Amino acid sequence: MKHGWAAAAQSGRAASQQGMRRQNLALVMTTVAAHGPMSRAAVAERTGLTRAAVSSLVDELHSAGLLTESGSVPSGRAGRPGRALALSERGPAGLGLEVGVGHLGACVVDLRGEVRVWLRVAAANRNRRAEEVLAELTAVSERAVGEARASGLRPVAAVLAVPGLVGDAPGTVERAPNLGWRDVAASELCAHGLPLEVDNEANLGALAELWQGAGACDFIHVSAAEGIGAALVVGGRVFRGARGFAGELGHVPVRPDGPVCACGARGCLEQYAGEEAVLRQAGLGRGEDAVRRLASRARDGDRRALGALERAGEALGTTLAGAVNLVDPAAVVLGGAYAELGDWLLPGMRRELATRTLRRWPPEALLVSALGRRGPLTGAGMAAIRRIIEDPAVWRPTD
Amino acid sequence: MKHGWAAAAQSGRAASQQGMRRQNLALVMTTVAAHGPMSRAAVAERTGLTRAAVSSLVDELHSAGLLTESGSVPSGRAGRPGRALALSERGPAGLGLEVGVGHLGACVVDLRGEVRVWLRVAAANRNRRAEEVLAELTAVSERAVGEARASGLRPVAAVLAVPGLVGDAPGTVERAPNLGWRDVAASELCAHGLPLEVDNEANLGALAELWQGAGACDFIHVSAAEGIGAALVVGGRVFRGARGFAGELGHVPVRPDGPVCACGARGCLEQYAGEEAVLRQAGLGRGEDAVRRLASRARDGDRRALGALERAGEALGTTLAGAVNLVDPAAVVLGGAYAELGDWLLPGMRRELATRTLRRWPPEALLVSALGRRGPLTGAGMAAIRRIIEDPAVWRPTD
DNA sequence: ACTAATTTGTTTTCCGCCCTTACGAACAGG
């Protein structure tokens, strides 16, 4: 009989005192970020650290410009009032960038998670040279950075949202079919000298939902834009899979013998609920604001539009029911462009989810994103600054 | 515009020196477990700790009876040879228990991960009173514990594998339809005074595969026994979902209009690849060793058996293709009773997976478990002792 | 108004743990 523990089972790094300090700095930051302005004593109680330790940690974060101390806040009860700690609104900030098929975007998010600058310009990027697109994006982002500086903010990291796959090489887009990109090294854009990370727009939209939404920390975020993508958020982190390709909801089979898909298989979800398929069934052509036109037709009671949305919702529901059975998320969030179509998609989805999920998966766990289209760019900005919150030690104010 | 970080985004605990020590003890244990007998210096190099720190940690683990020191091992190179450290084969051990529909099992696994005692007795447990079953299991497990003690082992924790759902309450089975159990508090069994944990057999089978297999640490383990269950292993841990119900592969829809399932929905995978459906299509009745009979018929070239297995493999493949698109695992492992049917299931599965997965998911990533039926019980024993390896601080030799 | 009680934040002391450095031990090679 074979024995022994497989090598794959090992994990973890050595814990040192520096690592301990680092972890506790992060703990204070995330605690203040999550639970609003609060006193040192409240932080201590919530984290389990002593008040003395919290004081020391707060000192360090304060002198780094990450935490600010407002005046006394009367607690209502007896005793000396605590001094409210909050994340600085003038410290480092995150720069979010987005390349869409029809637009470019840039935003700046401060430490508190508030969007302080928001720029979005129309641009026909389909099959345009990547260098050109990135040059224009650089211009947009420089405007955003300028406005941020004027408000006392200092963008220190950037995240770019793209409608495509990001591979192993950091800062590069492996494939973005709708843009016609292939192996584009987007870090070239980094003219600001900021470290730039690239991620899929669906993943970033999900993160925005995680950080802004009423939020569970385990959910599936469905983001229908050109294709149908899903992001699995597990324990507050996007689950990327072994090779980074997780979340390809659009090519989960709905009917094994269904229509042939561009991917070569039959009956993929995209053939039922993809933008192109829905528009075709609704009798609409593709175009810039096709989704908006579809929504207005549905509002007017157009039979074909309503039927197409009904069928799309049903197919989405069937597929998501399978995903729910497999993953058991606390919620399913409908985001991206389809958030605007929620009114007409939801009934079919709910019906399918209700009949096809075991253990009475609660129907109220199916949500529509409040961010909708703004999700990816918002998420990019938040992800950029979130790195500092989750590891304040990387931030040196002297830089 | 809404702002602020959702409360869900917080995580992590305070790091203290005790926690640091604890983590490093675990690091040494897992390193030695994963990379065989090795010297202190080798542990230091691999973990990043200093040789001095490793010495101190090893001392503590040695005096707790968890590590043993063999004689000098010449490294071949110049210099003083190191003394080989290995996990003790006489220290604490894990007790694995299993209640199946047709059998009871108990095993004892030592720190090295080796199965030292293995007992399995036939028993007709379907719709039998839980108390009776557990009493008989207690008898079996006492025999196993006795044999283990005779070899110098000391079972210190137990894990029970059941074909059912384990809920929030620790140590209780929420539902096990094939046994007819409902809200059974299995911890009552704990006559040995050992702490007992209960888990689903599919999850434990997956863990056995993780720890014994050549193993990736992200994979989907399909375990077909009575129902069809799957366990998602993510980063070396079983992913249980928000409510602990993840992995219900059997009720993922294959054909939305297919035959009605016991769950109320239509076209669930179980209707195509479940044991009952396959046996019916193959013209076989249910029975104790039905799977074995099916395999022998297939070996003999029986048309109906081959056809049934072909169709089952295809349905499994379709469903798994969807799961692979969603989760992007490094491997899919076919375990449980169906491992014995791999020869006939695999072709259809491979075909479906090849056509329906994007990004050419490598066909060699579809594996058949070597453990097969022995998976859950093995995994239970390993899980029991693994707790001590992953947190040696919980183990007090004085007990 | 004045005191007691309570809560906050800081200071001081202490302890644990890892790191650095140094040293003895054990082996291979010339």
Add this chain to the structure above:
DNA sequence: CCTGTTCGTAAGGGCGGAAAACAAATTAGT
């Protein structure tokens, strides 16, 4: 036999959190 190398251990130092004590600021009670 001597040298170079590697292994394990020991001593000293620094860092970081815990525990306890103290000062500060407010409420409650009389």
